[in-house]
Amino acid sequence: MNEPVQITRLSRSEFNAIAGDMSLRRKEMLFEPQLQIDRLTGLVSESVTSASKLPAPDCRRCGVCCDYAPRVPIENDESKRLNMYWDIVSDSEVDVIVDRVLSRDLASGRCVHLAGELAKDVTCTIYKERPRVCRAFEAGSDLCREYRRMYGLDRQLEPGEILLDRAKIKVRSVGVITNAHIRVETVSVSLSMLASDPQVTESLRSLRMIIEVYVDHDVENGYELHRYDPTLETWLENEFMGLTLTRAKRLIKSRSLQIVNE
Numbered sequence: 355m356n357e358p359v360q361i362t363r364l365s366r367s368e369f370n371a372i373a374g375d376m377s378l379r380r381k382e383m384l385f386e387p388q389l390q391i392d393r394l395t396g397l398v399s400e401s402v403t404s405a406s407k408l409p410a411p412d413c414r415r416c417g418v419c420c421d422y423a424p425r426v427p428i429e430n431d432e433s434k435r436l437n438m439y440w441d442i443v444s445d446s447e448v449d450v451i452v453d454r455v456l457s458r459d460l461a462s463g464r465c466v467h468l469a470g471e472l473a474k475d476v477t478c479t480i481y482k483e484r485p486r487v488c489r490a491f492e493a494g495s496d497l498c499r500e501y502r503r504m505y506g507l508d509r510q511l512e513p514g515e516i517l518l519d520r521a522k523i524k525v526r527s528v529g530v531i532t533n534a535h536i537r538v539e540t541v542s543v544s545l546s547m548l549a550s551d552p553q554v555t556e557s558l559r560s561l562r563m564i565i566e567v568y569v570d571h572d573v574e575n576g577y578e579l580h581r582y583d584p585t586l587e588t589w590l591e592n593e594f595m596g597l598t599l600t601r602a603k604r605l606i607k608s609r610s611l612q613i614v615n616e
């Protein structure tokens with residue numbers, strides 16, 4: 355018999371509060387990151403730090419990326435084959451889903467699909483069905499190494515290594531979307547009901563969604579990618595992560611009924 359699907363709906367602020375709480379609790383248990391986590395890659399081919407040149411560690415005896423990462427995105431097609439996930443909805447409109455992520459265990463903070471003891475013997479209980487983002491994450495990459503240092507599994511970097519690695523990471527700019535935010539805009543239109551009496555009006559309310567993206571961790575300069583009507587189109591923030599602006603516009607054009615912001 356198929357297992358029942360458990361979809362939990364959380365508003366963005368509820369989700370942020372949970373993620374913030376998990377990260378605070380972790381902070382007390384882990385080493386401080388030595389490099390900027392949000393600028394590190396999970397791909398070995400894009401890794402630049404000296405530690406990423408070492409032989410890859412054994413994932414089956416580690417599991418710390420699955421324990422740590424608070425936001426593991428699921429794409430639309432993937433959610434059809436998963437039986438448990440969180441839908442994140444807009445704070446103001448509970449029917450508008452803006453993102454979808456793997457469920458976390460609220461007590462431990464880890465991915466609900468991670469079984470076993472960290473750093474000893476772990477397994478992913480949905481290994482064959484795991485999302486693309488998990489498949490793409492590579493052992494030995496810059497981000498893997500940083501997580502392992504935070505959990506005390508790899509040695510801490512020396513001050514000289516930190517300076518060198520930070521400089522290498524800074525020049526590594528690849529022009530991809532590293533953050534996306536979908537927000538709601540409410541449009542109200544007043545219609546005059548009677549030509550003879552313009553005072554008699556009805557107010558119509560409709561929603562417009564705005565997709566704003568940030569490239570190469572430049573959090574100061576958001577780029578408005580697209581506006582859409584949520585009754586006609588559906589997008590998730592995670593669909594744009596890792597794309598260049600050109601590829602993101604092409605994706606929107608392929609599915610959108612409305613004009614793409616050129």
Ligand code: SF4
Nearest residue numbers: 413416417419493498
């Ligand atoms: S942190 Fe690295 S070694 Fe550990 S499970 Fe993740 S990818 Fe594998």
Ligand code: SF4
Nearest residue numbers: 420465467468478488
């Ligand atoms: S689905 Fe599996 S691989 Fe992905 S974070 Fe969870 S335990 Fe790790």
